[in-house]
Amino acid sequence: MPNGSSNVRTSRPTAVRAARTVALLALVALIVLFPSLAPDPFILSVGVVILSYAVLATSWNLVGGFTGYISLGHAAYSGLGGYATALLILRTGMDPWLALIAGGLIVAVIAVPVGIASLRVRGASFVIASIALVLIVQLVFQSWHTFTGGSNGLRVPRPFGTEVLRPEQHERFFYLHAVLLALALLTWWLIERSRLGAGLKAIREDEDKAQALGVPTFAYKLTALVVSAFFTALGGGLYALWFGYLDPIFQFSILIGSYMVLMSLLGGVRSLFGPLLGAVVVGYAVEVFKSQYGDTQLHLVATGVLLGLVVLFMPDGVIPALTSALNRRRGAASIREVSAEELANQREETAR
Amino acid sequence: MTGALFAQSLVLGILLGGLYALLAAGLTLYFGVMRVVMIAHSAFLILAAYLAWYFHERSGLDPLLSLVITVPLFFVVGYGMQRFLVSRLRPISLTTMSVLLTFAVALTIEGLLGFVWTGTQRRVQLEYSGASIEVAGVSIAVVKLIAFALAAVSLGALYLILRKTSFGRALRATTQHPEAARLIGIDTDRVAGLGFGLGLATAAVGGTALALDYTIYPSLHWHWIGPLMAIIVVGGLGSIPGAAMAAMLLGVAASLLQVPLGTTWAQTVFYLALFLTLMIRPQGFFGGRLAQRF
Amino acid sequence: MTGTTGSPTGSVTTRDLTKSFGGVRAIDGASVAFHEGEINALIGPNGSGKTTFFNCVTGMIRPDSGTVTYQGRDVTGLPPHRIARSGIGRSFQLCRIFPRLTVLENMLVAVQPHGLLQRLRGSRNPADVGRARELLARVGIDHLEHAEARDISYGQQKLLELAGVLMGDPRTIMLDEPAGGVNPALVDRIADLVRELNAEGRTFIIVEHNMELVMGLSDHVVVFDRGRPIAQGAPAVVQDDPLVLEAYLGV
Numbered sequence: 001m002p003n004g005s006s007n008v009r010t011s012r013p014t015a016v017r018a019a020r021t022v023a024l025l026a027l028v029a030l031i032v033l034f035p036s037l038a039p040d041p042f043i044l045s046v047g048v049v050i051l052s053y054a055v056l057a058t059s060w061n062l063v064g065g066f067t068g069y070i071s072l073g074h075a076a077y078s079g080l081g082g083y084a085t086a087l088l089i090l091r092t093g094m095d096p097w098l099a100l101i102a103g104g105l106i107v108a109v110i111a112v113p114v115g116i117a118s119l120r121v122r123g124a125s126f127v128i129a130s131i132a133l134v135l136i137v138q139l140v141f142q143s144w145h146t147f148t149g150g151s152n153g154l155r156v157p158r159p160f161g162t163e164v165l166r167p168e169q170h171e172r173f174f175y176l177h178a179v180l181l182a183l184a185l186l187t188w189w190l191i192e193r194s195r196l197g198a199g200l201k202a203i204r205e206d207e208d209k210a211q212a213l214g215v216p217t218f219a220y221k222l223t224a225l226v227v228s229a230f231f232t233a234l235g236g237g238l239y240a241l242w243f244g245y246l247d248p249i250f251q252f253s254i255l256i257g258s259y260m261v262l263m264s265l266l267g268g269v270r271s272l273f274g275p276l277l278g279a280v281v282v283g284y285a286v287e288v289f290k291s292q293y294g295d296t297q298l299h300l301v302a303t304g305v306l307l308g309l310v311v312l313f314m315p316d317g318v319i320p321a322l323t324s325a326l327n328r329r330r331g332a333a334s335i336r337e338v339s340a341e342e343l344a345n346q347r348e349e350t351a352r
Numbered sequence: 353m354t355g356a357l358f359a360q361s362l363v364l365g366i367l368l369g370g371l372y373a374l375l376a377a378g379l380t381l382y383f384g385v386m387r388v389v390m391i392a393h394s395a396f397l398i399l400a401a402y403l404a405w406y407f408h409e410r411s412g413l414d415p416l417l418s419l420v421i422t423v424p425l426f427f428v429v430g431y432g433m434q435r436f437l438v439s440r441l442r443p444i445s446l447t448t449m450s451v452l453l454t455f456a457v458a459l460t461i462e463g464l465l466g467f468v469w470t471g472t473q474r475r476v477q478l479e480y481s482g483a484s485i486e487v488a489g490v491s492i493a494v495v496k497l498i499a500f501a502l503a504a505v506s507l508g509a510l511y512l513i514l515r516k517t518s519f520g521r522a523l524r525a526t527t528q529h530p531e532a533a534r535l536i537g538i539d540t541d542r543v544a545g546l547g548f549g550l551g552l553a554t555a556a557v558g559g560t561a562l563a564l565d566y567t568i569y570p571s572l573h574w575h576w577i578g579p580l581m582a583i584i585v586v587g588g589l590g591s592i593p594g595a596a597m598a599a600m601l602l603g604v605a606a607s608l609l610q611v612p613l614g615t616t617w618a619q620t621v622f623y624l625a626l627f628l629t630l631m632i633r634p635q636g637f638f639g640g641r642l643a644q645r646f
Numbered sequence: 647m648t649g650t651t652g653s654p655t656g657s658v659t660t661r662d663l664t665k666s667f668g669g670v671r672a673i674d675g676a677s678v679a680f681h682e683g684e685i686n687a688l689i690g691p692n693g694s695g696k697t698t699f700f701n702c703v704t705g706m707i708r709p710d711s712g713t714v715t716y717q718g719r720d721v722t723g724l725p726p727h728r729i730a731r732s733g734i735g736r737s738f739q740l741c742r743i744f745p746r747l748t749v750l751e752n753m754l755v756a757v758q759p760h761g762l763l764q765r766l767r768g769s770r771n772p773a774d775v776g777r778a779r780e781l782l783a784r785v786g787i788d789h790l791e792h793a794e795a796r797d798i799s800y801g802q803q804k805l806l807e808l809a810g811v812l813m814g815d816p817r818t819i820m821l822d823e824p825a826g827g828v829n830p831a832l833v834d835r836i837a838d839l840v841r842e843l844n845a846e847g848r849t850f851i852i853v854e855h856n857m858e859l860v861m862g863l864s865d866h867v868v869v870f871d872r873g874r875p876i877a878q879g880a881p882a883v884v885q886d887d888p889l890v891l892e893a894y895l896g897v
Contacts, residue, residue, distance in 0.1 A: 068445070068448070069448075070448050070451065070452060072451070072452075072455060113627075113631075114627075116631065117627045117630040117631045118630055120630070120634055121630065121634040121635075124383075124387075124389045124447045124448070124451065124589065125585065125630055125634060127389070127448060127451045128389060128451075128581045128585060128626070129626065129627065129630060131391070131577070131578070131581065132578055132581060132582065132623050132626050132627070133623075135574060135578040135623065136578075136620060136623040139616055139617075139619055139620060139623075140620070142616065143614075143616040143617060190766075193768050193769060193770065194765065194766050194767060194768060194769055195754070195757055195759050195764070195765050195766070195767055195768075195769045195774075196765045196766060197769060198751065198754045198755050198757070198769040199755060199765075201744070201747060201751070201755075202744050202747070202755040205744035205745060205746055205747060206742055206743075206744055206745075208706060208726070208738075208742070209738065209742045209743070209744065210744075210755060211706075211725070211726040211727045211730070212704060212706070212726050212727075212730055212735075212736050212738075213727075213730060213735075213755055213756040213810060213811070213813075213814055214727050214730035214731045214756065214758040214814050215727055215755065216725075216727045217727065218725075254574060255459075258455065258459065261452065265452075270746075296466070296467060297462070297463040297464070297465070297466030297467045297471070297570065298463060298467060299463070300459050300460070300462050300463025300466065301459070301460050301463035301464055301467065302463075303456075303459055303463075304456045304457065304458070304459030304460030304461075304462075304463060305456070305460055307452060307455070307456035307459070308437075308453055308456035308457065308460070311441070311449055311452045311453045311456065312437065312440055312441070312453065315442070315445070315449060
């Protein structure tokens with residue numbers, strides 16, 4: 001900040017708003033142009049994967065960022081979304097896009113009892129239940145051969161005909177993922193501005209206090225979880241339609257869930273675009289790692305070490321770390337400017 | 353189910369329950385002293401099993417002897433992990449962030465195991481691997497008996513440490529009321545570190561027992577952490593007797609259900625118990641006053 | 647807001663309220679009646695169960711037995727948000743605010759919308775923000791509205807907490823040590839606010855150790871010792887009660 005003078009408070013918000021608009025337009029332009037900029041179909045497919053991660057991380061953040069309840073098992077919802085979509089198409093002959101939405105709704109309903117069981121008690125039980133959920137679904141989908149295809153996996157019919165070639169497929173799915181991402185971001189933004197959002201953020205900061213102020217904490221948390229599960233399932237379903245194949249080990253992998261957490265934490269759970277930023281960084285790294293080192297277990301080590309470092313040293317993420325550094329300087333300036341007297345009084349006060 | 357089959361499953365369930373009880377006791381220790389849910393517990397379990405296997409491969413000696421190395425090693429690692437990693441977390445979000453941190457440790461261990469020893473399944477072959485003894489029509493594998501004995505002896509030792517030594521008293525005081533413990537002069541940080549070390553030592557013992565009887569591979573720890581977490585929730589987080597009882601109960605239940613349902617479906621009993629407990633009685637069924645306070 | 651005074655004993659009333667932790671009875675069969683429309687004080691030595699009593703009344707802790715009624719309605723064991731919405735606001739012993747939300751956002755949390763549409767409505771709508779600013783101005787921290795709550799001083803945080811409670815428009819306000827850890831000037835300011843708000847028809851129940859403040863402020867005093875009331879009445883009466891002296895001085 002160049003000058004902490006008296007006009008800071010009035011000029012800063014407009015400057016920030018303008019910068020934000022420019023950044024947002026640049027982001028939209030980048031996404032719109034990416035398919036034509038991508039040199040080959042492989043890069044384009046990496047783009048689809050990264051957007052898919054961004055959808056999942058942003059959806060995860062609908063519960064993680066607002067309430068502070070960390071779910072490590074969100075792969076359960078994305079995997080169930082994929083399977084629900086595929087099974088609806090295969091077993092009922094439903095239109096693939098209808099099946100995608102129906103799948104999302106089914107998973108949202110499944111999230112209700114999970115939320116009831118795990119959100120009543122604070123802290124550890126939610127994260128324990130989330131891990132248990134992904135493990136149990138993996139067990140069920142591996143064992144229930146007749147219904148899910150079991151360990152052999154499940155082939156998902158393509159929504160576009162065979163006349164649509166691979167690069168064209170990638171491009172269409174790239175834009176579809178972009179639309180879904182936009183919807184998830186819009187939902188996050190709308191909730192953030194709403195009274196519901198005010199209550200949710202209060203839960204994250206101090207749940208007892210929020211409840212004492214009349215916030216129906218349990219209902220709010222459950223709402224956030226269900227909305228999050230819905231979008232996560234849509235993300236999983238759309239990915240399944242693109243990839244065309246489901247395997248329980250991969251779909252219900254604890255690793256996918258930890259990617260969502262890592263991406264959101266790294267980017268910053270309290271900001272709209274944090275998970276997206278995290279998804280671009282981590283998603284890109286994951287893809288590079290896979291193509292460089294192939295099948296080794298090193299990507300587990302890398303994920304583990306990176307997650308550990310973020311948790312230890314940057315639990316608020318990159319974006320909040322930067323903005324709060326800015327805000328603190330700005331906030332401190334505006335307090336000093338308005339209430340030098342207050343500060344003098346504060347010094348006399350005993351506590352902190 | 354015939355009577356003999358029932359008896360056989362019951363015995364197997366009890367033997368398995370003993371191992372679960374030991375490992376759950378370790379998880380309970382961490383939660384007690386630090387309110388930490390240690391996801392990496394079972395990853396260390398598998399690590400200990402690998403070390404036992406590797407020790408046997410290289411030296412040709414009985415894998416049980418690896419305990420001499422792994423138990424002190426794990427104790428030190430546990431102590432260090434508490435002092436240098438977990439204690440750095442902010443107290444306000446400790447429980448949640450510790451899950452993430454220990455989860456990260458678990459991923460790292462799994463990855464390193466796969467990197468060093470590949471994903472190939474490993475198994476210790478001993479002269480007594482196939483041996484079994486028959487009691488009243490029930491045949492019990494010797495390795496399972498050894499594993500159970502190991503778990504029972506360790507649990508007994510743990511009980512004695514917690515009940516009879518001054519360290520045990522300090523640890524229990526820290527578990528029940530950290531501030532009060534500090535006021536009467538207990539170095540709660542050190543106690544928490546030692547509690548962590550003790551907890552991780554149970555993983556060393558459990559891992560060695562596991563190596564005798566199981567085929568091991570790097571991602572095996574996920575098959576253990578789920579049931580273990582179910583056990584400590586059902587038992588009421590923070591209560592060792594509660595965890596031990598829940599371990600026995602669920603171990604036997606899973607073993608009995610294995611006959612009509614098969615191994616995989618029988619595993620789901622743990623998760624069902626977990627979700628039912630959270631629905632009906634989130635503070636757990638056996639003691640565990642701590643659960644309400646986390 | 648004006649509000650009718652109602653019957654003199656129609657506010658928070660407990661009957662045989664009991665709560666144990668382990669073997670210790672923190673509240674031991676407490677039957678207390680607070681007066682509607684008055685400033686009630688709840689005093690007693692440390693560890694006499696005042697805060698636990700607060701927590702039982704506001705639903706943060708479920709009592710083992712006994713009942714809590716508010717304006718004739720049984721509210722025993724209701725979750726805290728239901729009790730808050732029935733018209734009881736409370737502050738916490740060590741001031742609790744939402745540290746990483748701004749002062750204004752802290753206020754907006756306390757809006758109590760009904761129905762789904764109302765909840766999805768924008769939080770920063772002119773009506774809510776206007777009311778929040780009014781209350782912030784009233785306690786004297788409106789110039790800090792954009793600061794994060796963790797950045798303002800402890801005294802300002804106490805005022806913010808009070809303003810937040812007022813945002814929910816409660817008829818009864820329970821304050822847990824409002825004068826704890828703040829400077830004398832601020833104590834006076836808080837006392838003035840309490841008097842003004844009481845004059846507007848709000849009932850107060852205050853836990854406080856500052857005896858000067860209690861005696862100067864309150865209309866009705868309840869003295870707790872070992873989890874139950876040992877004396878109730880006007881400040882002057884309670885002050886001379888031998889039981890009270892015994893409890894405080896241990897004679």
